[in-house]
Amino acid sequence: MSxxxxxxxAGYIGAHIVRAFVGQGLDVVVLDDLSSGHASFVPDGVPFVRTTILDTPAVVAALREHDVAGVVHLAGFKYAGVSVQRPLHTYEQNVTGTASVLAAMAEAGVASLVFSSSAAVYGTPETELVTEATPTAPESPYGESKLIGEWLIRDQARASADGPLPLRHTSLRYFNVVGSGDESVVDTSPHNLFPLALEAVAAGRPPTIFGDDYPTPDGTCVRDYVHVADVAEAHVAAARALDAGHALQAAYNLGSGDGVSVRQIMAAVAAVTGSDLEPTIAPRRPGDPARIVASGAAAARDLGWAMRHDLTEMVASDWRARGSASR
Incomplete structure (x- = not known):
């Protein structure tokens, strides 16, 4: 494989994807501006190009220098709630940035792309179980920017279809990515539930639930939570499929099919950490839909996708990684 x-x-999810490539003996290069990533997350021996995806010539140079044949595109701004306050920044990073990556790929003759998309493209679905056919209706600039990214890729594929190097692609729609597959890599986001809850417990503070008045069984948001190592393996499978010339769907949900509420997460955190701190209730965060649970059947069929970690393992792996990082 190329x-x-x-x-x-160099980010939390990206570093796990890089490790999944390395673990399968595949050549991989990292490009990151370290705006939210960490150079220490890049494994020894993996080439690292520090630049922004907005610098198209720099991306072209990286693609050519390392003889790259395919791109896994994760770089972007990923916080739905914050995107409501920073829409221009979100669109620049996620829409202009994706257009820049596509332009660089076209100039460098790179024709395979796995795109990091999001469950946020669905907004608040009317169906109990989201599939790839569920209508998209994003409710935040972040979700909108990811959907536009998918459209840009689709349109570039159409434009190049009859040319010498047609773009082959798929988008993987993430849900809530959690846990750790390597104790040297931990989610450092200041907005995600797992780091917020576990760091609060570690500091002896009660964790926070943002909103307990949603139309769900226990009043808290219901989501798919998937282990980061399982998500990483799906990217390698997609890259392998594109390398082999297999036809893939335009998008796949990396969903579990089973929803977990924020209160259930808090119960798992208490069980793993031994904490008896009762969560405090804060107002809802803007841009957070009440429920998103998806079927991963299509990804299972075409990519061998599977949930290999349960909720307790997700929490425990994250807790271990945090303990390792603090030592």
């Missing part, structure tokens, strides 16, 4: 470049490969 060399793949991972944009955002």
């Amino acid at each position: 060399t793949w470049l991972v944009t955002g490969g």
Whole structure:
């Protein structure tokens, strides 16, 4: 298999994807501006290009220098709630940035792309179980920017279809990515539930639930939570499929099919950490839909996708990684 470049490969999810490539003996290159990633997350021996995806010539140079044949595009701004306050920044990073990556790929002759998309493209679905056919209706600038990214890729594929190097692609729609597959890599987001809850417990503070008045069984948001190592394996499977010339759907949900509420997460955190701190209730965060639970059947069929970690393992792996990082 040829060399793949991972944009955002020094971030929490990206670093796990890089490790999944390395673990399967595949050549990989990281491109990251370290705006939210960490150079220490890049494994020894993996080439690292520090630049922004907005610098198209720099991306072209990286693709050519490392003889890259495919791109896993993760780099972007990923916080739905914050995107409501920073729409221009969100669109620049996620829409202009994706257009820049596509332009660089076209100039460098790279024709395979796995795109990091999001469950946020669905907004608040009317169906109990989201499939790839569920209508998209994003409710935040972040969700909108990810959907536009998918449209840009689709349109570039159409435009190049009759040319010498047609773009082959798929988008993987993430849900809530949690846990750790390597104790040297931990989610450092200041907005995600797991780091917020576990760091609060570690500091002896009660964790926070943002909103307990949603139309769900226990009043808290219901989501798919998937282990980061399982998500990483799906990217390698997609890259392998594109390398082999297999036809893939335009998008796949990396969903579990089973929803977990924020209160259930808090119960798992208490069980794993031994904490008896009662969560405090804060107002809802803007841009947070009440429920999103998705079927991963299509990804299972075409990519061998599977949930290999349960909720307790997700929490425990994250807790161990935090303990390792603090030592």
